[in-house]
Amino acid sequence: MTDQYAVIGNPVAHSKSPLIHAEFARQTGQDISYTALLAPREGLRAAVFAFRDGGGKGMNVTLPFKHEAWDLVTAHQGYALAAGAVNTLEFHGSEIIGHNTDGIGLVRDLQDNLRCSIRARRVLLMGAGGASYGVMEPLLREQPDELVVANRTLDKAVALVAHFEKFQAFAPRGITVRGYASLRGERFDVLINATSASLSNEMPPLPEDIFAAGALAYDMVYGGTTPFLEFARARGAQTADGTGMLVEQAAESFLIWRGVRPDTAPVIALLRRA
Numbered sequence: 548m549t550d551q552y553a554v555i556g557n558p559v560a561h562s563k564s565p566l567i568h569a570e571f572a573r574q575t576g577q578d579i580s581y582t583a584l585l586a587p588r589e590g591l592r593a594a595v596f597a598f599r600d601g602g603g604k605g606m607n608v609t610l611p612f613k614h615e616a617w618d619l620v621t622a623h624q625g626y627a628l629a630a631g632a633v634n635t636l637e638f639h640g641s642e643i644i645g646h647n648t649d650g651i652g653l654v655r656d657l658q659d660n661l662r663c664s665i666r667a668r669r670v671l672l673m674g675a676g677g678a679s680y681g682v683m684e685p686l687l688r689e690q691p692d693e694l695v696v697a698n699r700t701l702d703k704a705v706a707l708v709a710h711f712e713k714f715q716a717f718a719p720r721g722i723t724v725r726g727y728a729s730l731r732g733e734r735f736d737v738l739i740n741a742t743s744a745s746l747s748n749e750m751p752p753l754p755e756d757i758f759a760a761g762a763l764a765y766d767m768v769y770g771g772t773t774p775f776l777e778f779a780r781a782r783g784a785q786t787a788d789g790t791g792m793l794v795e796q797a798a799e800s801f802l803i804w805r806g807v808r809p810d811t812a813p814v815i816a817l818l819r820r821a
């Protein structure tokens with residue numbers, strides 16, 4: 548029998564996950580169906596339970612439900628525990644196991660696809676919302692020299708860093724919080740935009756000379772260029788949007804569910820052509 552999976556969100560019609568998982572299934576010969584499920588804003592729990600009770604094996608969770616899903620699961624595994632957010636659910640009888648594959652997706656894209664090492668580099672993470680919570684632990688475990696978190700609202704960055712304090716030691720120079728204005732004169736090797744600025748065609752207020760020689764500018768938003776990536780490209784940095792992260796996080800979910808790791812390169816290429 549075909550095993551059923553779905554991505555649940557609101558909105559969800561734009562999601563590329565059904566296409567990605569259909570490609571993974573075809574490539575690996577797995578008999579699964581994968582659909583997009585729109586849940587009412589107040590209706591995550593009911594929709595997840597209905598899908599599971601109808602025979603569903605697992606789900607991906609997208610905005611705005613990743614945090615709420617954390618409260619719904621019966622056990623947190625891997626990076627989900629510290630992230631406080633869940634993007635992958637596995638159903639085992641009455642157990643709902645929650646994972647977060649977003650951060651590992653980012654790290655894989657940076658290191659394996661873009662050949663950008665994090666270890667001993669100066670990393671700037673912009674934003675202190677849900678997207679940043681999802682990637683902090685996996686980024687720190689790669690041992691950057693220093694991780695600087697910048698945000699317009701400093702209190703939110705302070706809270707984020709406090710939340711991940713126990714991972715401080717992974718970065719020899721630690722984690723620091725900065726306002727954008729105080730970044731003048733600083734240079735970074737890896738700059739990650741985890742803000743939602745690109746969605747409104749804006750970018751964080753970065754100084755002109757923020758890019759070290761050979762820097763990589765990464766925008767977690769996918770689907771082409773963004774003001775941040777344009778800014779970076781015009782200043783000689785290498786750039787990447789979040790397409791690779793999207794496919795890599797999906798591959799990690801697929802591995803959790805099916806026990807096989809799909810080949811991500813052809814799927815990333817497919818999405819870039821679409």
Ligand code: ATR
Pocket residue numbers: 673674675676677678679698699700701703741742743744749750751752
């Ligand atoms: P979520 O938790 O759903 O990711 P959020 O908490 O609203 O959403 O976080 C969005 C992030 O993008 C925040 O860090 C926000 O900065 P503030 O906390 O200062 O509001 C950041 N952000 C959004 N638009 C931005 C912009 N134009 N420039 C810089 N940062 C921006």
